[in-house]
Amino acid sequence: MQLGEGSGAVGIMGGSFDPIHMGHLVTAEQARADIGLDEVVFVPAGAQPQKAHSTPAELRYLMTVLATAANPAFSVSRLEIDREGPTYTIDTLRSMRRERPNVRLFFITGADAILDILTWKNAQECLELAEFVAATRPGYDLRRLESEGLRRHVRILDVPALAISSSDVRERFEQQQPVRYLIPLEVEQFARKYRLYRNGPGQA
Numbered sequence: 001m002q003l004g005e006g007s008g009a010v011g012i013m014g015g016s017f018d019p020i021h022m023g024h025l026v027t028a029e030q031a032r033a034d035i036g037l038d039e040v041v042f043v044p045a046g047a048q049p050q051k052a053h054s055t056p057a058e059l060r061y062l063m064t065v066l067a068t069a070a071n072p073a074f075s076v077s078r079l080e081i082d083r084e085g086p087t088y089t090i091d092t093l094r095s096m097r098r099e100r101p102n103v104r105l106f107f108i109t110g111a112d113a114i115l116d117i118l119t120w121k122n123a124q125e126c127l128e129l130a131e132f133v134a135a136t137r138p139g140y141d142l143r144r145l146e147s148e149g150l151r152r153h154v155r156i157l158d159v160p161a162l163a164i165s166s167s168d169v170r171e172r173f174e175q176q177q178p179v180r181y182l183i184p185l186e187v188e189q190f191a192r193k194y195r196l197y198r199n200g201p202g203q204a
Helices: 022-035 057-068 089-099 123-129 166-174 185-193
Strands: 009-015 039-044 074-076 104-110 131-135 154-157
Touching: 009 022, 009 089, 022 039, 022 057, 022 104, 022 131, 022 154, 039 057, 057 074, 057 185, 089 104, 089 123
Parallel strands: 009 039, 009 104, 039 074, 104 131, 131 154
Antiparallel strands: none
16 A cells, blocks of 8 residues: 555655756656655745845746646645745744644655755754655765665655756756756746746747
């Protein structure tokens, strides 16, 4: 039996989503299928003072809504968008736990982020509030989880090798390189309409 069957299980996928890309969507869908999640909630990060040139939160939220609209198992939360001040994973998990007291929470993240989990604010409480899911990503050795004593807290999720990153997508926009099939068409059209990742006029 899959973990989510009969118990109620919700995945939480946070990130800048600047912009959201196919790697995010493939990871969320793989987690939904493998774990048996009833829903995957995408939580775009709010204001990011450490990223001076990040796209405004409201536009990143709208791109995430566009990208996930076709999948009835996906939803998008304004939890971090509407929160004032810096955003921490622990705050999001506490809020989700209050909203959904009777479900199992699974926090889905990439291999790059999971390897830094011990540096997160209230890291131990994070591990108690949700079960963590680390998506494999080229170039990151998850065997480090064993040496750092985290393996028992983390479920490894094997996803197709999609070496896509938001930074690469932004660079492609700036250099007028193709981004089709890296991000949803709706997101590409939105980004071009609002000229999000290049200084010149949007392209058709």
